[in-house]
Amino acid sequence: MLAAMPPSPSTRPQAAAPLPRDRGDACPGALRLHPAADGGLARVRLPAGDLTAHQAAALADAAELLGDGHLSLTSRSNAELRGLAEGCGARLAGLLRDAGLLPSAAHERIRNILASPLAGLDRHTPSDVRRWARELDALLCAGEWATALSGRFLFVLDDGRGDVAALGGDVTLLAEAGPGDDGTGPAGGGALLRVGDDPAALRIAGPDAPRAALAAAGAFLAAAGASGSGAWRVRELPAAHALRARDIAEALRSAGLEAAYVAAHGPAYGAEPPAPGARTRPPYADSSAPGIVEGPGGTRSLSVLAPLGRLTVAQWRLLTAIAAEDGAGALRLTPWRGIVLPGLPAAAAPDRLARLAAAGLVTDPASPWHRLGACTGRPGCAKSRTDVRADATAAVAAGTTVPDAAPAGRPPAGLPVYWSGCERRCGHPHGAWVDVLATAEGYRTALVGPDTEPPAAPGTTAPPPAP
Template structure:
């Protein structure tokens, strides 16, 4: 039987923030049980082959020889020494990965990884993401944003629109009957309404919406880091943003019932989370691979970089599914290169048991974790399941991601519907979490205690 459905929890009051967030960055290192951690923001997941090489060098010279991918398409280095901060910053700065040191933690921009690469994609919305990043880095007011504030730019397939953005942009197809060509729907937080923005104004509208959030957060006195944290009476709606856009000279049409997050505006699109070969519109191919539990060795990373430089477009795209997309390969080269990546231990088959399976850092990297969840998840895969073998809930529903967490913080867990495998003092608890439920109140089923 499938995991037991969660029950709907009572709405929790937004937290009162009396300090800035402690999110790590490239300059603000986080102390972990396995050394210091640096999180490098990679807006839209875009890396040049040269930048990817610099990250590999940093992981090899300064870290533990691995790179981790996050649920926001960013990269992390672990095992860093206390005194490596200046050297790391210099490497990143020289590679163009620190265009503004004052803004480096707020450059949280997700974009559809396959935009512009598959046969049915609309115009490449990743250009909007790049323009938004430039506007952020030039904005004095934007420095007040939290390191957790998230911009989302979806190409219309609905792949990243459901990932919990504070400001979300959903591209509408060119020539769409309900809007002008090249337009986008702008949403703030969970407001079901949206604003239709003309293509040329989209990046500036997104920044203006973020500035409207800062105004609302300041007026509330709550210190809110994200739109969903604004207290009642001080929330931010599409109508509020429309007023801010009007003041900035940006036109916006109010759409009272916008498509729900995750809705495709026009089929068919490829599944952005599935590994394999992606057929492009001009005969080119893209390779999409996943890193087991989001962790790559330097050798695996260098192989990806070499393929991108030698056969691809000289670029890599990091995905929020802890994967990498290599665009621009000739059709003849793609199958052989994919086989190389398979041999190197990367996930290249959508039928792999590692597809849609994730885990937090766990022990020994995190002192708060109750167990080595990665080892436990690996053992479960070896046993032919994605959940603890003894869990009475049975296999997870098909297509639903499974995430193993070493403590109740559940760092990096998926959005939407997912199977929560939580380590507790009594053992693993397994629950199906839906968008309208909170994992802490989910109905769970106990399994024997995790390995120490």
């Protein structure tokens, strides 16, 4: 059965103060491999989830030659290779470097930039924040001081539709349309900048957005250093050194950037007052849903999901071939563990989508695999109590997405469902979601609200928030 929803924000208990970090950040990367139960694990950062077809082919080669023949997609639009043999690090680094996926060895773990995956692609597209992502990535890689950021510090760039703004960014930019901006050209409006969970924001000029995000990251490092907490993320700063929009304003002024303070009017960015002269946009496509996305000028994009975020090399090569032969030669990974192929002709899109469905990828938004996720589980993770992926797959075969198939145990429609093998809940969703946790007594299912931590299993203490 599903547990009751947590109390309202006004009655929720306050989260405990963050504990000081007493060790360095061990977040895996492409050069520092993580020893997992199934072999080495490499996490390849892909700012904004962007890949050329050539780069995607290189990842397939790496998975096939050095790994277990699969690729995993993360909730930050990155790619993971698993089952890597001992001593293959130098060869892997060479493959990635030759493909342009390692522009800076010193910065490779901090290139955590999440962006709206459909920006520039759907019919009513807002300003293309993905250009900001490229500029921010270049700025990060050019700053030696930026290597002090942890591998978990996250930049989020939302194109205005609100699809990624609530995904837990440490520094979040939300694009605002400018007067007369029809969404088909470069960013013509401004941006709102927010740090951590502060509901207030700073309004800045669009061209200044990447430099402002970088300045905010610098302000975080200064606050973390002054606090002595060793904090990796904005939310981990102790109260006396908490970072808010007003604090960032001074950092922006020091960088020669202008900013206007915007007090919050609601829990979501959509509730913020628009900039003077800003144009109200029509509804946007759901960027988490698979299917065909209609774009401007008769173009189409294909959006598909990988069941539980895992693809075979054969599936990955099919995606790469379609991108190269029929699309724009590019792939975009999404925070919903999916892939978007831009730039297909309208006539070719249905057939290519059918080919991807036949290959086992999720192409229908009504599929039970849509909004269903799971951690690695056994045998890949020694901390997991069970093979959660096999159990989740069995649940789908039984016609549900949770362990209890009784009608009263079915999750509310539209909420993500996430299976976890232990209290760490690696990769769990943000906001409201259904928590399926493996315990010593079996699975325990509960609803988690947007402002609460998932409950601990009986006899355990609550873990720190997942990165």
